[in-house]
Amino acid sequence: MQALPSKRAARIFEQIENNKDIRRKPDAIIIANGSSVIDTSFFYLTGFQAGLFENSFLLAKRHDGISLFTSPLEESIARSDSKGIEVFAFREASGNQQKLKERAGKNVKTIGMNFSELSLSTFNLIKALFKGVRIVDIGGAVANARAIKDQDELDAIQRACSIASKIYKSVPELLKDGVTEGQIAAEMAYRMQLGGGSGVSFPSIVAFGNNSALPHYMAGEARLKKDQFVLLDYGTKYRRYCSDITRTLVYGRASKGQRKMYEIVKEALRVGTEMCTIDHSGADVHSEVAGLIDSTEYKGRFIHSTGHSLGLEVHDGPALSLAVKSKLQPGMVVTVEPGIYVPSLGGVRIEDDILITKDKPKVLTSATRELIEA
Amino acid sequence: MQALPSKRAARIFEQIENNKDIRRKPDAIIIANGSSVIDTSFFYLTGFQAGLFENSFLLAKRHDGISLFTSPLEESIARSDSKGIEVFAFREASGNQQKLKERAGKNVKTIGMNFSELSLSTFNLIKALFKGVRIVDIGGAVANARAIKDQDELDAIQRACSIASKIYKSVPELLKDGVTEGQIAAEMAYRMQLGGGSGVSFPSIVAFGNNSALPHYMAGEARLKKDQFVLLDYGTKYRRYCSDITRTLVYGRASKGQRKMYEIVKEALRVGTEMCTIDHSGADVHSEVAGLIDSTEYKGRFIHSTGHSLGLEVHDGPALSLAVKSKLQPGMVVTVEPGIYVPSLGGVRIEDDILITKDKPKVLTSATRELIEA
Numbered sequence: 001m002q003a004l005p006s007k008r009a010a011r012i013f014e015q016i017e018n019n020k021d022i023r024r025k026p027d028a029i030i031i032a033n034g035s036s037v038i039d040t041s042f043f044y045l046t047g048f049q050a051g052l053f054e055n056s057f058l059l060a061k062r063h064d065g066i067s068l069f070t071s072p073l074e075e076s077i078a079r080s081d082s083k084g085i086e087v088f089a090f091r092e093a094s095g096n097q098q099k100l101k102e103r104a105g106k107n108v109k110t111i112g113m114n115f116s117e118l119s120l121s122t123f124n125l126i127k128a129l130f131k132g133v134r135i136v137d138i139g140g141a142v143a144n145a146r147a148i149k150d151q152d153e154l155d156a157i158q159r160a161c162s163i164a165s166k167i168y169k170s171v172p173e174l175l176k177d178g179v180t181e182g183q184i185a186a187e188m189a190y191r192m193q194l195g196g197g198s199g200v201s202f203p204s205i206v207a208f209g210n211n212s213a214l215p216h217y218m219a220g221e222a223r224l225k226k227d228q229f230v231l232l233d234y235g236t237k238y239r240r241y242c243s244d245i246t247r248t249l250v251y252g253r254a255s256k257g258q259r260k261m262y263e264i265v266k267e268a269l270r271v272g273t274e275m276c277t278i279d280h281s282g283a284d285v286h287s288e289v290a291g292l293i294d295s296t297e298y299k300g301r302f303i304h305s306t307g308h309s310l311g312l313e314v315h316d317g318p319a320l321s322l323a324v325k326s327k328l329q330p331g332m333v334v335t336v337e338p339g340i341y342v343p344s345l346g347g348v349r350i351e352d353d354i355l356i357t358k359d360k361p362k363v364l365t366s367a368t369r370e371l372i373e374a
Numbered sequence: 375m376q377a378l379p380s381k382r383a384a385r386i387f388e389q390i391e392n393n394k395d396i397r398r399k400p401d402a403i404i405i406a407n408g409s410s411v412i413d414t415s416f417f418y419l420t421g422f423q424a425g426l427f428e429n430s431f432l433l434a435k436r437h438d439g440i441s442l443f444t445s446p447l448e449e450s451i452a453r454s455d456s457k458g459i460e461v462f463a464f465r466e467a468s469g470n471q472q473k474l475k476e477r478a479g480k481n482v483k484t485i486g487m488n489f490s491e492l493s494l495s496t497f498n499l500i501k502a503l504f505k506g507v508r509i510v511d512i513g514g515a516v517a518n519a520r521a522i523k524d525q526d527e528l529d530a531i532q533r534a535c536s537i538a539s540k541i542y543k544s545v546p547e548l549l550k551d552g553v554t555e556g557q558i559a560a561e562m563a564y565r566m567q568l569g570g571g572s573g574v575s576f577p578s579i580v581a582f583g584n585n586s587a588l589p590h591y592m593a594g595e596a597r598l599k600k601d602q603f604v605l606l607d608y609g610t611k612y613r614r615y616c617s618d619i620t621r622t623l624v625y626g627r628a629s630k631g632q633r634k635m636y637e638i639v640k641e642a643l644r645v646g647t648e649m650c651t652i653d654h655s656g657a658d659v660h661s662e663v664a665g666l667i668d669s670t671e672y673k674g675r676f677i678h679s680t681g682h683s684l685g686l687e688v689h690d691g692p693a694l695s696l697a698v699k700s701k702l703q704p705g706m707v708v709t710v711e712p713g714i715y716v717p718s719l720g721g722v723r724i725e726d727d728i729l730i731t732k733d734k735p736k737v738l739t740s741a742t743r744e745l746i747e748a
Contacts, residue, residue, distance in 0.1 A: 185573075313410060
């Protein structure tokens, strides 16, 4: 059986072959981390669980092995978990660079790099190292390879979704007069980590009252009052893979207006989820969901796209937005997250993580979608 | 009084003026976020507490105002906290791009960008938008501006350090036979967040026994046994600023060997900290610390540099390594973190966060440096 890194490199090369935008097919690909800018594809290819791997390079040659160039700081982690990767670890950056050049070989004509997760500084460094070699963008191919999850990835995402879903049950008991958004965020993160997660997949959004109308709010110091919306958008990592779930509840009794907003969003979620099949494009799903909300009195109050791809990053590429005209494919994992935002009243968003299959969509997040009055 | 964004933009322009590597001085700087690659300098300039600001741009013209181009998703956050920044928010990326071009003006000849936190895709987008305009790297100037902290930044870092230091007291009571590294990581993250932190500044390293010999290990499923080393490398964010502290203790009774390793590292920390003055370069500090460890039986067992700069990122630029020949300056915050790693025995690292002042170094992390046998 082929080891994970070789399998995944083969998948990227396959995407490169099929990608018409990549006219010159590379003989080798280099995934290069800077110090601030780390390419998540590094962990897609290696499957390494631990380590930072700043300023490290991966070289994958077509029909050939994979080599890693890193620092002594990461060497033991890399060697203990190398899965067939050849490991070099020089203390000096120049040592790794020279070895990278040597391993790429004199015959390399074209190198592929992932321009969307590559810093310009690191690109310039590689360009100077490989004078006369053409460097082409394989970002599209990498994104496509990563968009279709393999079983290892699905197992990790399912686990991340289960951990996040499970702790939603304990939220009502956390809600009390005067509790802060930050305290709720702390309790949720703690429960997810004790449940097996390795840390939040992004800073949780815990938004009380009108703060819930800000889609990218974070947890602040607001204190909870009766009858406010409580919007929770959160997730955990598990083996570096992310979950991302949103639930909105009411602390106290929901007003008629709150319930009406909620029920529309819930219906939009249901419709959006059902649309997540291989017969539809991301644009189709988004149009349907946005159309539903825009047919109500909340026209214009859904101000973002319906969902995004999920994987090693929370926003792992676009998925359910007007710009995506291609059909969904089996193995994709996307979020469906309709919302209604009214600055003077607050907002409702409900979000599930969905696996696209050959048949029906599979919902990976299991927390209840019924309105809870806590 | 000048608002924070203008003050910080002025600081970057001042660094640009003084930087001999930047020969063509830009008329304007653009800080550009992609979707995966976010330039932390965006938050340095704006001071925004909330929001993601993916695919957003900042334009700062010399001797002129600052403009933000973002999406409706972030608009309310930006407007409520804008501190004199002009805010544009178009749903379509092209809207922001056109407005950015318009606000830069026809007379712009040279634009500065931060190449080390800029993705190649985003750079190519800006390059296409500003045809014929020269784009120069201001990464060095941005790093230098960010290296010298102002009072707002120091307040945030001090708070992050205090939160992290305080919870170390509760660690001994958490240590029990069979507890996992992951459980300890969860408890520590929880206590920091309840203490006012907004989430860990990086995935905590909790390493039992031999795992402590891997400098970039993370928390795993190992279970604690008597007389093992427990190495904890962790920190919290507060207002987006990071703390980063390491302590090593022994669960049970320290062997003679463990104590010897510990005392050498502790002495190296003391010496390294004392060296953190404006009379010394990063290379001076590192040489002294490495020299001390290499003069013992643990020669060659200190395999990383002595410290790094700390700020909006945990690794916010180099600081105490052989490559840094310039003198330390007042307002810099660096880590001092000597370690000894012996694969068959485990490792010891002790790390403090240090503010460089005109006089003596100020230690911002206060957890005890004495060896605890818990």
